[in-house]
Amino acid sequence: MSEPASISSGIAQRYAAAIFELAKESKSLAGLEANVDGLDAALADSADLREMIASPVISRAAQEKAITALGSKMGLDKTVCNALALMAQNRRLFVLPQLVACLRAMISEEKGEVTAEVISAKALTKTQAANLAKTLQERVGKAVKINATVDDTLIGGLVVKVGSQMIDTSIRSRLNSLQNAMKEVG
Template sequence: MDVSEPASISTGIASRYAAAVFELSKEGKGIAALEGDVAALEAALADSADFRDLIQSPIYTRDQQREGVSAVARAMELSETMRNTLALMASKRRLFVLPALLRELRARIADEKGEVTAEVRAAKSLTKAQQDKLASTLKATFGKDVKINLAVDESLIGGLVVKVGSKMIDTSIASKLSNLQNAMKEVG
């Protein structure tokens, strides 16, 4: 059994919905509203176990999912395009791809704005000035505005691990120690 198949199916479904939502929002000059919708839905998914259950659990009927997601969308004051998309996804039993849809929309919005996101792991929290300097350095390297998504990982001991797209820069002390350990094994 190919384990990657369900993930690729979800990604494909999410990508098609994202393309449609993005184009509709772009035509209606609603990219800023779409960006707000994406942020609000990401926060709702992170904060509400009930909302995650609603979109993922097979025990809810199509009508229950549609009514539930429509009520959530109205309460969150989402754009009409996003409300209609969520209702359509519920009627097609496709709400389970919502997290992938949001990731895809986030990437399309960033691309439209000429931005990239850098996933940064640091041994300790970075100050605003340090984050700004890192963003400007990465902008010089990648030629796009860089949004920093910072996570603290004390196991790095010191330094940073920066991932932008498929490129990774690892300046952590833990990595250097591991490389030194491997070099010592080769010598002795």
């Protein structure tokens, strides 16, 4: 990991640990999980939000005002809103995507589940996602939460990442393997 990425990860980890412990003490982990899902969706959907948290040109006060307004509009817990305001005051909003990932991992660990990153050529149906989760649960031995994304360049098949393990059954991967085998022959 590069040094800036390591520093960002460390900052996010510290804020996530504090937020998680406060939520755990107040027995509001379910609310925290909903907040994390909301923040993740907001980051994915809003280019303006991603630009605002990363911009060194926007003042601390403006970032704090914007993130506080966003938190109020989204109905985020007071603990999360206060943490986001503190991050803005300290010029740390740029780690928000890592913070969301850290909190998601902490919540999953607390619930005794693992998150499987699934990339497919087309969107999985609910039945397919449930069957995949069941199969992965049998293999991993823990409850599995599916985080699905779509990448049409896969052509077909799936790429599944659970922890440090990756299963790539995509057609793109198979075509690349065939191409490499053909190069070795010729």
